[in-house]
Amino acid sequence: MLNGSAIPAAIEGSEILINGQDIRPSGYPRIIDGIDGEVYPIDVKRRGKATIIEENNPKQRLVRDYSMLDIGSEINGQTLWGFSGDIVGPGAMLIGGNAMTGRHSGQKLNITGGCFMQLVNDWSNNTVLIHPKNDLLK
Amino acid sequence: MTNDSGATSYALSKIDFVARIQSKAVASHDDETRIEFSYIGESEAFVTRLYSLAKTKDVLQTAFVNLWDNYKYNQEYISFLLGSYTKAEFKEIAKKHAKPFKKLQRKEDVFFASKLFFSILGDTHLSSSDLSTLLDYDCDSIEKVMLDLVDESQPERIE
Numbered sequence: 001m002l003n004g005s006a007i008p009a010a011i012e013g014s015e016i017l018i019n020g021q022d023i024r025p026s027g028y029p030r031i032i033d034g035i036d037g038e039v040y041p042i043d044v045k046r047r048g049k050a051t052i053i054e055e056n057n058p059k060q061r062l063v064r065d066y067s068m069l070d071i072g073s074e075i076n077g078q079t080l081w082g083f084s085g086d087i088v089g090p091g092a093m094l095i096g097g098n099a100m101t102g103r104h105s106g107q108k109l110n111i112t113g114g115c116f117m118q119l120v121n122d123w124s125n126n127t128v129l130i131h132p133k134n135d136l137l138k
Numbered sequence: 139m140t141n142d143s144g145a146t147s148y149a150l151s152k153i154d155f156v157a158r159i160q161s162k163a164v165a166s167h168d169d170e171t172r173i174e175f176s177y178i179g180e181s182e183a184f185v186t187r188l189y190s191l192a193k194t195k196d197v198l199q200t201a202f203v204n205l206w207d208n209y210k211y212n213q214e215y216i217s218f219l220l221g222s223y224t225k226a227e228f229k230e231i232a233k234k235h236a237k238p239f240k241k242l243q244r245k246e247d248v249f250f251a252s253k254l255f256f257s258i259l260g261d262t263h264l265s266s267s268d269l270s271t272l273l274d275y276d277c278d279s280i281e282k283v284m285l286d287l288v289d290e291s292q293p294e295r296i297e
Contacts, residue, residue, distance in 0.1 A: 038236035
């Protein structure tokens, strides 16, 4: 069981539990090399954590060569991006969970069917300059 | 440089500019025409500006198509969430909307497009996944490009 909170970090599993604030579907389905069928992108825009609930079978990396695959492995950070192999249906999102704070109730989403989540922005935005908006505007 | 008569003069060895040449009828003599020569700009600046405009149009056209595709899919997804379709029906619809990400050819294209979107949208925060939606590249490619560009231009910002 591993924990990834620094870039690059990702997990892959057949079931992943996502905790966070602002968990949202992110655009139309995608076709990705090495994966059968279409996948459904998901964004976690704030305080994201994703944990493998069920491992891939067979246990292999399909998306990133640095993905963690063990049950219980997790990534956490400011923003996450990934996808679900199954459609996220009505009522799938639960309110509450580890991302709950005094100002935000937090959200919890279980995704299934060949899932992937990747750390996009880690907690230390000051030291790891991932998305340099201010630099671009100069 | 400008001479005493107000006309711009150039050293012969440095001539490289874009100009417009027009024939115009002389008002007092219907059967006479005169040739007018108008200076437009330095060639390099002119071509750069033209290229930038063409590039801007391409980027905006791409973003518009991507946003339109997303809009159409989201309409269907909302209908599914409202109960208009069964899961099996929606899966068939979703399949028709599914597309792979585009292959990133030139990292400069991402930089140009990102800068354009930030300048249009002002203070709006755009994450790499937002840029992914607009440009149709996957987040990982965008993140790598951003790091490369920062690394090349401002190495002191990477710790």
